[in-house]
Amino acid sequence: MYPQLKLENQLCFRFYTVSRLLTQIYYPLLKSLGITYPQYLVLMVLWEADHQPVNDIAKRLLLNTNTITPLLKRMETDGLIKRKKDKTDGRKVIVTLTKKGKLMEEQAVSVPDNLIKSITCSDFVGSLPQDIFPVLDNMIDTLRQTVETMNE
Amino acid sequence: MYPQLKLENQLCFRFYTVSRLLTQIYYPLLKSLGITYPQYLVLMVLWEADHQPVNDIAKRLLLNTNTITPLLKRMETDGLIKRKKDKTDGRKVIVTLTKKGKLMEEQAVSVPDNLIKSITCSDFVGSLPQDIFPVLDNMIDTLRQTVETMNE
């Protein structure tokens, strides 16, 4: 009846679906490391720069503390990271990789390649338009601004 | 250290982020209707064709029954749909819109337009490449095949 309510015209549904399916394909690869996809994201942030407050990690991943805090607690329980109050600013909690968390980077190096290999297509990456990354980054930037404006 | 483990090189992270942010922007629009985004998706499927078995809805949304079943139960509790065993095939459960579920389509018509309006950008849609939909559909098709192959 209303074309704007057809599933085939929904942009968000496509992103929702691609995100879910990609995460499902990640699952067996990350399971062998004993981590989930959001935990993998946190580790990537820390591998780039260790010793960060919770809020910096949250901002980098565009997640809120109500998601990040329990996530980090689980990672601490699993021995991947340590959480410690900042000496100079008692509000901040600094997150640091443990030896286990640091060593996992070596095992994770093969994950991106294995992901591509496991996708049933002769050339998944090559079939994507060259400019897909900037398009997505523009979208994220616009959406991020919108959400920030909403929460004011 | 390893470029393949940099967040800025992650395709999946971008889809994950766009999906989450878009859903957050949907939230206040759908809240006024009393529904969530996944429930909105189920309703769109039923508005296109009422009276469908659970599995058809699940396939359409590329979700599994362990997600759809509780979702449908909540929607039944909220008086949006009815679930009834199929007479001819006792395994199937047929999902039908209630009057409330049907009437909600009229209220939902404005949601897509209001979503665009609420996004902080002069021309969000116009700044997307013309061929973004087929690209996404190709991705979904490839990923769907991969996940199906995984579960064999």
Added chain:
DNA sequence: TCAAAAAATATCGCACGCGATATAAAAAAT
């Protein structure tokens, strides 16, 4: 016909995500 396989749905457990709200510490304002 009758056991075995397949199909459809459901249950269980756990990890997110996030709106709403609370708590604690630091910074700013009066």
Added chain:
DNA sequence: ATTTTTTATATCGCGTGCGATATTTTTTGA
């Protein structure tokens, strides 16, 4: 110096998502 505001993190509750598995019904095959 004290109150107010802001910042950083955490808690609570609920709704997904999904891997693993179970249940029920139908279909298939020997």
